[in-house]
Amino acid sequence: MELLAAADEPSPCEPGFNSCTLLWKITGNEALSLDTGVVLDKIGQVLLIILAASLLRWIVNRSIARIIRQVTAVKGPQPIAELAEKLSASAGRRMEIVGDRSAKRAETLTGVLQHVSGIIIYSIAFMLVLSAFSVNLAPILASAGIAGIAIGFGAQNLVQDYLAGIFILLEDQYGVGDIVDVGDASGTVVDMGLRVTTLRSLDGTLWYVRNGQIMRVGNSSQSWAYVVVDTPLPPNADVDTAGDRIQEVAEAFVEDEAWSDYVLAEPEYLGPVEVTIDEIKVRLGVRTTSDKQWAAGRELRLRINEALREAGIVDPNGTGRIYVPRATAGGDDGAA
Known part of the structure; x- marks a missing residue:
């Protein structure tokens, strides 16, 4: 009966549907309806602002990712007036130098712009929350x-x-x-x-x-990388024999199906690049894709080491001695 009587009394709340009106209809308590209704309305406004900010950030992030992906996927500048024509030469030279970096550039730009947009959106949301509390x-x-x-x-x-x-x-x-x-x-x-x-x-x-x-x-x-493989040899080594073995390894490496797609040019055997009293250092250079330069270098060093072992230039027993086949008059092999 009290609830029915309260329902017949005029509502102390502001006109319209709000938390105060709902609580007044349920409890009939004027103080509870006014105080708790205000708190619930503020909480509802804050939750709505946070939800709207989160939804807006999700939409903005997806839009940024899509726009950046489309922009960076363009292979050349758009032909817009003379400025674009001047920029086209610079863009073409850069493409030759660094190659296609659209994927990595899109990832970097997307991350930075999404971070900045998130700061802006949540800063505005924070100010709206303060304004909801009449600050x-x-x-x-x-x-x-x-x-x-x-x-x-x-x-x-x-x-x-x-x-x-x-x-x-x-x-x-x-x-x-x-x-x-x-x-x-x-x-x-x-x-x-x-x-x-x-x-x-x-x-x-x-x-x-x-x-x-x-x-x-x-x-x-x-773009590309230049893999430099330096092989130290003893001072009395037959450099020509070792160079032949290294060139054979390089040619086999290029013809290997597992590596041929990553080699961009024929390997260059540069011969001795350093001569000291203790060793002769010979160098092999291979141009590869940038993502496989270290793997290619490891593989080449392993293959060159095995080839020199098989040729008797490196001691297969691992004693540290290096056997060097030399083309002497008597046909004997020298050892160091």
Whole structure:
């Protein structure tokens, strides 16, 4: 009966359907309906803002990924007026130098832009949450502007880092997955932001390098690589015999179906490149794709070592002695 009587009384809540009206219809308690209704309405607004921000970020991230993939997949600049014609020559030369890097560039740009868009979206959502609780944003924004000016004067290194990061992205100096040497650190790029580049070195160390401190970059993952295999020989070795064996190994390597797709040019046997009292160093060079340079180098060194063992140049018993077949008058083999 009390509930029915309360239902007949005029509602203390604001007109329209809200939490206060619902609680008033259920409980008939004016204080509970007003206080709890306000709290529930605020919570509902906050949840709606968070849900809208999350949905918007998901849509923006998908849109960024699709747009970047389409833009970076273009193989040449669009023929727009004279500027595009001037840029086409530069783009063509860059394609010849570094090859097709659309996939890695798309991954790097997508990650950075998604990170920036996430910060913007959630910052706006945070301000909307504050406004839902009737917080005056004008003083906060004014203070943030003044603080931003002060920080800008005192954080020149931070600005330098961001500007350097922007130019690294625009010039595509490196991207996620590339193996680079940035001076103080080297390794695989695992993450890249506008301020910091994160590298994973060969020993597993994670390096955080400020973009503004990168003075030069050596990228081992762009276009092709030149694998240099140096083989030390004893000073009394028959260099011609060893060179013949190394050339045979290189030719067999190129003809191997497992490696032929990764070899871009005929191997170059350069002969002796260093002669000391202790050894003669001969060199073999092979141009390969950048993603297989280290694997190709290991495979070539293994095959050259086996070939020299079979030729008797390297002791198969592993005693450390090197047997060197020499073309002497008596036909004897020399040993070192």
